Every structure is written in C-alpha cells, then in structure tokens.
Amino acid sequence: MLVDGRRRVVIENLKPEIDGGRFPIKRVMGEKVVVMADIFADGHDSISARLLYKGIKEDGWKEAPMKLIENERGRGEFIVEKVGMVRYTVEGWIDHFKTWQRDLKKKFDANQNLKVDLLIGAGYVEEAAERSSKEHRKKLIHFAEVLKKEVDVKEAVSIALNEELTDLMHRYPDKKFAVAYEKELSAVVDREKALFCTWYEVFPRSCSPEQGKHGTFKDCERLLPEIAKMGFNILYFPPIHPIGRTNRKGKNNVLEVTPDDIGSPWAIGSKEGGHEAIHPSLGTIEEFERLILKAKESGIEMAMDLAFQCSPDHPYVKEHPEWFRWQPNGTVQFAENPPKKYEDIVPLNFETEKWQELWNELETVVLFWIQKGIRIFRVDNPHSKPFSFWEWLIKEIKKDYPEVLFLSEAFTRPKVMYRLAKVGFTQSYTYFTWRNTKRELIEYLTELTQSKVRDYLRPNFWPNTPDILSEHLQYGGRPAFMIRLVLAATLSSNYGIYGPAFELCVKEVIPGKEEYLNSEK
Amino acid sequence: MLVDGRRRVVIENLKPEIDGGRFPIKRVMGEKVVVMADIFADGHDSISARLLYKGIKEDGWKEAPMKLIENERGRGEFIVEKVGMVRYTVEGWIDHFKTWQRDLKKKFDANQNLKVDLLIGAGYVEEAAERSSKEHRKKLIHFAEVLKKEVDVKEAVSIALNEELTDLMHRYPDKKFAVAYEKELSAVVDREKALFCTWYEVFPRSCSPEQGKHGTFKDCERLLPEIAKMGFNILYFPPIHPIGRTNRKGKNNVLEVTPDDIGSPWAIGSKEGGHEAIHPSLGTIEEFERLILKAKESGIEMAMDLAFQCSPDHPYVKEHPEWFRWQPNGTVQFAENPPKKYEDIVPLNFETEKWQELWNELETVVLFWIQKGIRIFRVDNPHSKPFSFWEWLIKEIKKDYPEVLFLSEAFTRPKVMYRLAKVGFTQSYTYFTWRNTKRELIEYLTELTQSKVRDYLRPNFWPNTPDILSEHLQYGGRPAFMIRLVLAATLSSNYGIYGPAFELCVKEVIPGKEEYLNSEK
Numbered sequence A, B: 001m002l003v004d005g006r007r008r009v010v011i012e013n014l015k016p017e018i019d020g021g022r023f024p025i026k027r028v029m030g031e032k033v034v035v036m037a038d039i040f041a042d043g044h045d046s047i048s049a050r051l052l053y054k055g056i057k058e059d060g061w062k063e064a065p066m067k068l069i070e071n072e073r074g075r076g077e078f079i080v081e082k083v084g085m086v087r088y089t090v091e092g093w094i095d096h097f098k099t100w101q102r103d104l105k106k107k108f109d110a111n112q113n114l115k116v117d118l119l120i121g122a123g124y125v126e127e128a129a130e131r132s133s134k135e136h137r138k139k140l141i142h143f144a145e146v147l148k149k150e151v152d153v154k155e156a157v158s159i160a161l162n163e164e165l166t167d168l169m170h171r172y173p174d175k176k177f178a179v180a181y182e183k184e185l186s187a188v189v190d191r192e193k194a195l196f197c198t199w200y201e202v203f204p205r206s207c208s209p210e211q212g213k214h215g216t217f218k219d220c221e222r223l224l225p226e227i228a229k230m231g232f233n234i235l236y237f238p239p240i241h242p243i244g245r246t247n248r249k250g251k252n253n254v255l256e257v258t259p260d261d262i263g264s265p266w267a268i269g270s271k272e273g274g275h276e277a278i279h280p281s282l283g284t285i286e287e288f289e290r291l292i293l294k295a296k297e298s299g300i301e302m303a304m305d306l307a308f309q310c311s312p313d314h315p316y317v318k319e320h321p322e323w324f325r326w327q328p329n330g331t332v333q334f335a336e337n338p339p340k341k342y343e344d345i346v347p348l349n350f351e352t353e354k355w356q357e358l359w360n361e362l363e364t365v366v367l368f369w370i371q372k373g374i375r376i377f378r379v380d381n382p383h384s385k386p387f388s389f390w391e392w393l394i395k396e397i398k399k400d401y402p403e404v405l406f407l408s409e410a411f412t413r414p415k416v417m418y419r420l421a422k423v424g425f426t427q428s429y430t431y432f433t434w435r436n437t438k439r440e441l442i443e444y445l446t447e448l449t450q451s452k453v454r455d456y457l458r459p460n461f462w463p464n465t466p467d468i469l470s471e472h473l474q475y476g477g478r479p480a481f482m483i484r485l486v487l488a489a490t491l492s493s494n495y496g497i498y499g500p501a502f503e504l505c506v507k508e509v510i511p512g513k514e515e516y517l518n519s520e521k
Helices: A096-109 A115-131 A134-148 A153-160 A163-171 A217-229 A285-297 A315-319 A355-371 A387-400 A414-423 A438-450 A471-491 B096-109 B115-131 B134-148 B153-160 B163-171 B217-229 B285-297 B315-319 B355-371 B387-400 B414-423 B438-450 B471-491
Strands: A010-015 A025-028 A032-040 A047-055 A062-065 A067-070 A073-079 A084-094 A185-190 A197-201 A234-236 A301-306 A335-337 A340-342 A376-379 A405-408 A427-429 A494-498 B010-015 B025-028 B032-040 B047-055 B062-065 B067-070 B073-079 B084-094 B185-190 B197-201 B234-236 B301-306 B335-337 B340-342 B376-379 B405-408 B427-429 B494-498
Touching (some): A010 A084, A032 A084, A032 B414, A047 A073, A073 A084, A096 A115, A096 A163, A115 A163, A134 A153, A134 A163, A285 A301, A355 A387, A387 A414, A405 A414, A414 A427, A414 B032, A438 A471, A471 A494, B010 B084, B025 B032, B032 B047, B032 B084, B047 B073, B062 B073, B073 B084, B115 B134, B115 B153, B115 B163, B134 B163, B217 B234, B217 B285, B234 B376, B285 B301, B301 B355, B355 B387, B387 B414, B405 B414, B414 B427, B438 B471
Parallel strands (some): A301 A376, A376 A405, B025 B185, B197 B494, B376 B405, B405 B427
Antiparallel strands (some): A032 A073, A047 A062, A047 A084, A084 A185, B047 B062, B047 B084, B335 B340
C-alpha cells in the first residue's frame, strides 16, 4: 500500500480519457493524439514531464515532450503510425537541476552570494554524468569542474544556464522519484477509411436491368463504374443470404403472401443455408468474391450486413434450439415489440446457457466473410444484442484483422448509441437524419465534435435509409434531396445514401409514417 | 477475462464520483448522499436497480431504490448515520417480470391472444416462489396457479398487474445476471462541525491584560466567554511550541533582533523542545489541557496549528540530521523562495531516505495532541509537503479518530488547493479573502457550490488572517470589516477571523503589501 512517499508529482485530469480509461479513444493512421494533463507537485520546485506511447505489441515506450501550456497543465502529442492498438500515458518528476537554474538566476539578480549554490549545482551535474554516455560524461564532468572553480560569478552563472549544459542535463534527468499517471490509456488506430468514406447502399436483387427480374451479383458489376462516378467508395448490400419462407411477409409488410413474394432479406436463413450462405437468386459465393474484386478495380470496397437474427427456417433453429427462446406451448419465440409482431424473425437468445458457443459461432460468421475478402461490416440493430458481446467480438476480430471496420446501425437512444461506439464500433449512424434546422444542426454538430463523444464516436451521416424517408425529403422535393446530400457530405467526413431511391428523389411514403411505400425491404 | 456474457445491464456515468473513484466524497453525519447513474441495457427489456451502501466495517450492503428520473438515468439516496467511511455502489438487472407486465398490458389493449403469455408469466412467479420465504411462497404459488388457469382474460391481466403480486415479485427479483457498477465508491463521513463551524484565531501570547507582558493559557481562559458570545465555536492558536533563537527575526521580519524579541511562533523548536512541547511563557501542558476543558464549558473547541517545519534549534536537527537538507559547506539548508530567505526556518526534507521514519514521527506528533484532547488541526502550509504524505497521515489518524478535522491553509494555486482537499483535508481556506465584487463572488461561489469541487472541498471563509490584511479592509474602514464578516458568515457555513485585529478594525499595513504593520507574528 505504502508506495515510495518521495514521489511528489501529481498527474491528473488527463485527456483524452474515456470513462476513466475504461474504453480506448479512436484515431486513424497519421492522426495526432494530443494529450493534456495537470502536472504539479507540492512546493515550488520545477517539474519536467514526458508523454509516453507505444504500439501494444512494442516493448519500449517512445517519448514526446510535455510542454507547459498554462498553469500546471502540460500538452504533448504524437502521431499514430500503425493500425492496431496504441497505449499512452504521462510521467513527470521534480527537476532539481531546473529548479536550481531558475533560483540561481534570481539570486544572481539579487546579488546574493552564490558560492554554495554553485557547488550544489555541480553536484547535480556530477550525478548526471554518472547516468550519461561515455561521450557526454566527459563534457558533464568538465561543466561540473568549471562550476566548482572559483571563477568570475557572472561567468559561472552564464555557464550554469547555457544551452549545451541544459540540453545535456535534460537528456539525463534524475527520474529516481518519477511518477507515472495512474493508468495506461489506449487508442484504437484504424485505417484512414474509418474517418473518410462514402457509402452507397443498394438492394442487389433490384439491380437487374430487366423489370420484374431478380437482380444478381453480375448485374451489380455493371453498376460499379456509375457508383464510383457518383463519388462513393463503399458499396453496401443488405443481407444477401437465403430468406425464410415461414411467416414470410408480403409487400408493405402484409401478412398475406403470394408465391411471388420474395420476403425481407433480414429474415435470414432457409433450407438453403444461413449466415454463411448466399441467396441462390443472387449468385454464388464465387460470384460474390468476383464482385468484391471487380468493385476494388473501380475503387470501391464491398461492405456486408451483419444481421444476427434468423428466420424460423434458419438451420440454427433445428441445430441449436438452445440458442432461442421457447414458449411454454413448444413454439419458438418470434421477435416482437408489443403490440407489434415480427413473425418472420426469431431473435437469438443472448441469455442462453450456451452463450459462449453462440458468441463463438457468430465470430465464425464474421471470419467466414473476412476470408472471402470483406473488411467492412454494417451491423444491423446492434442495440438488440448485449454490449459485452460486441466489445468481445470487435476486439477478437481486430486482434488479427485490425483493418476491419464496423458501422453501427444504432438508431436508438443516445446513451445506447454512445455506448456502442465506446465498446468498439468504428462508425455510427446518427440523428443527422432528423436534424434539419440551422439550430438543430449547430447543436448536434457541437455535441458530436466538441463534447467527449468526439474521441470515440465517428458519425456517419445518412439522409435516408431503406427504413427512413424523413419528412423533409417527403415534402421538400428535389431541392431537399440536394441540400441533405450536401449537408451530409460536408458536415461529416463519413456519409452514405440508400440508392437509387435517393438519386431518383423517391418520396412516396406510407401515409403518416417515415417509411417508403412499396419499399424494397 | 470473459465474464458472464449474459450480464446485459450497463451502469455508467455514476455521480458523485471523484477522479474515477480515486478519492472519497465528503459528507457529515445526517447528510444525504444522492447517487445518480445511467442504467440501461440492449433491447427493450425493463430494468430494476438498487443503490447499495454500507459502513466500511459493516458486512452486508443496505439497499435503497434507484428511481428513474429521466431516460435511463436513475436516482437513489441514503443518509449517512455514522462518522467514518461509507461505501456505495449501484446494481441493476434485467427485470423479465416487469417487462412481461408492461407487454401484457400492451397486448391486452391490442386484443391479442394472451394464453401463452400468461403461462410465461406464471413461470416467472413460480421461479420467484422458489427464492421466497415460506410465507410468501404460498402466495406466489397461488398467483401462478391463477395465471395458469383459463379464467377470464381481463381478470387474469388485472391479477398479473396487481399491487400485491408486483410487490412480492419486487421482493424476490431474479438477480442471476445482475450487474454491479464497476467500482465501489467511498464517502468520508465527518461530524457535523466539519460543515458548520466558526473559528476565532488569536495569539495566546497577546492575551495578557497587562500591556507588554507575555500572555498565558490562563489569560486565555478569561477571554472564553467573550469569544463564545461573539458566536465562535472553535478557538485556534498559532503554534504554541518553544521558539528558536538562531536567526530569530525581529519585529516586522527584520534581521536585527534585541533580546526582547520573541520570534515567530512558526519557527518551532528550541532546547526547551519541539512539536510536542509548550512554550514555557505560555504555561504547561497541564494548563493547556485545562484550557481545552474550560473552552468546552463555553461551547468552544480548541484547535491546534500543525506547522511541520523547524527552527535551526529544533531537537530534530541534531537528533535526526537525515531529515534535513545539508549543503556542501556543511550547513543545514534554510527555507527560501529566491530571492527571499527565511533563515529562522529549516524545512523538513520529504525526499530523505528515511522518509518513513519522518512520516511516522509526524504522525506521533498528531497523536500526542489527540491524547491531550485536541480534535481539530489547522495545518500550516500543507502545499509545501507531499500530497501522498497528507493522504496517508489523515487516513491513518481517521482510522482510529474519525472525528478529527483538518483545515488546510492552502493559500496556493487552485489545482494544489483542490488536490489537498481530495487527499483528505476536511476544510480549506479559500480565495474568498480576495473576492470582493458581486461578479467575483458569484463566479467563485458558483465554482465552489456547483462544480465537482462541491463533493470534496468544504470552504472556510476568512476575511483576514495574521498574514493577510486585504486591500478592501485597508481602505474600507469599519463598514468593510462588517461587510466582509457578514459575507463570510452567510456565504459559507464555515468561517473564521483573526482577532482581535479584526473586531478592532486594525488596518495599518506595511506600505504596498497586504501584511499587517507590527504584526503579532
């Protein structure tokens, strides 16, 4: 308990630090980390301090100076150079030599006798000589001798304060009683795209040039140049997996279906497979891999939807009934938000006793698509799965694939949205979709860019999504679409649209709602 | 590393919490601790939460409800009943029964079939029955049976939501996956005087009724009723120890002394003794103990000065030369703040290798005076000794004597003043002494009462001290003295004056300074 009581320096109020260091801050490669901290001690002694940082897999700390920017507050910075995790902290120590220099000057100006003071200073220099390299030792010992000699006081003081000696002493400080900040903090370093990207969302099944025909990955290939020309560098598809038949919903979410109804792509899983299968009408895995490569040629990266939920026909339901909730009448519990029912979806039960097996399986799904070449995931409804699951999953994946990005579709309460960002999501959807007036935009942007949020939440601005056709777009006509795009693209360095409904300024809604009429879902 | 992933609740942003729980908050007996925290989880399930608290020596937690005050923010409170340390934290859990009640109501209102839902609810009730007392088990089993029976749905719903069942279920919650806040936080609970007290400072050597004669403790006894009548409940003496002779300062801090000069009481220690001795001219230890008792009869508690520094004649200098700094010329280092010199004072060297022995000795001094009946210490210049020393000392003392109060004379930089409060000082001198205008007072009081400071710094407002005769008092005449007293006494629940200079409106200063001319120091 009793640490060395001679460590007198205090380092506190260090920033950036999220929730007392519980979560890492976020940066992209080449970005600066500016660290500030209150650094002080009892008494009037001078203090020196350094910022320490290192990649999580590196051994030794790198150092950057902490410079005093106001009373007892220091500032240092470093640039992150590699994708992965970085640690940083601050250390400070009483600098007796610096104190001595400062006081010597004052005493000299007041014409005081400096004989003893010069001897004290020489002692500091001799101690530094012992810590120094052979080359510097010679110089330091020489300085100490000059200080000890009874030469002209003015000259002695000028030597005591000279730059070479100051530099040498700074190089070999007496850190016997140095104090490190109580915590080592972390930064997650992503590739640049985490901070600068443009998303285009499209339903691949709608990409056929022939009216009424189910689109394919090959159809999508043809669209790539056009999407690239519009300035997008990420192409994101809603789920591309087989779609369940049981309780399939019809157009506009009606319960009655015809054999032609293709169902919601979020009702994942059928006898054709689950989260690692491809909907047969879209193409094969090989065709998807080909699309990934073709997209790359157009400067576009494919993003995949991670929707961890199942249709009642998903193979998991039979193979792992223990991952679902079962009702007293023996049926599986479907999704609901009373009084609303989503009979075509069965949620995974994260309170299952077999939660570890479930987590591992879901990790396997992510790794499966990483093997196929996917490095960006848009996560559907992350706020309906435990935070601890996401924190674990994203950390696990990033251990081996630090370049993977996760976009959180957290259209939910602010605290939940922010917590998801803290636990590891690279980017997050935001409330931009509903912020229209100048005042609303100023307030929201201030929150995102000036509050603590800035260190862990990277906003991604979407004027529309397949779920949301905002009132502004419903009534504002083409000018509204143009304004919203410009705002999204200029207020945030990450933005996206759901097309081609957006470019075509589609504005037909289900009356009284913000949902597209005859939506592609 | 992998904790149970089924613990879905998040508790964050808990207040009050100082520096991530590094320091305790402060309260006095009978005060409330109001705790707020963000409490939420993934999904839409209902959550229940409780505030937990206990005395540091108690085994089991006491509980208080956390009530929702806004979106996902809870509030709970408890009253501290005993002097000492109290711990507190918050726990929360997904409340499936509460969720079920809420959803049942919604489904009932939407005319949905509730057969399966009632069976599910009955299951929750049966589980609670297993956790319950014998008496309640019977009732719960009965409720479960009623829910399972196919009675009138309306009746079943009314039973499901009734108060008795709700109360019983609340009493036996399913806390299998309960989450506790990541930290247990602490509160230091002081006696009431820590928050409500009035100090009167006087130099006992000036208390003789006879002009020019050295006052004694007996002289002080005579003044007690008058001091009590002025409304003070603490009487504080500057150091009452023997005063050094070497380099003794004369009147108004001059270097030349006459044999009549009595020296500064802060130059502690002579051949008559050190910090555990009494200045012979003041009286004996017995007379001091008698004064303590006499004061108590007048409703006044004696406070003692803790000035951890020495005159060159202090017995420590000879007995423990290792506790001081020695210069290359063999002399002991006196106090200085270049170009100022304080030759009558030698500071203790807290960087000594024998720092543990030094700390222990200083603790012994405090315990010595506690044995004599002292429970309040005014600490001189705490900001010239390490924070870690004070944190240790105050904690050590309070372990056995939680009723002891420490007033920090931290007329120093804000961060240092605040840190001293954090590490344990009960009260602190403040900048009130120099806050005169309305705007200055509003700003300062807002900082003290509305910022985080409020939880750890108890301000003590002093219009004057032996060191400070503010400009306002120098030029404002008697009205200024009256105004400053009223402000001190009404803006803070702790205040004090240095008398009788204050009541007598003494305003003679050393020109250009804020120091009393011909001061008693």
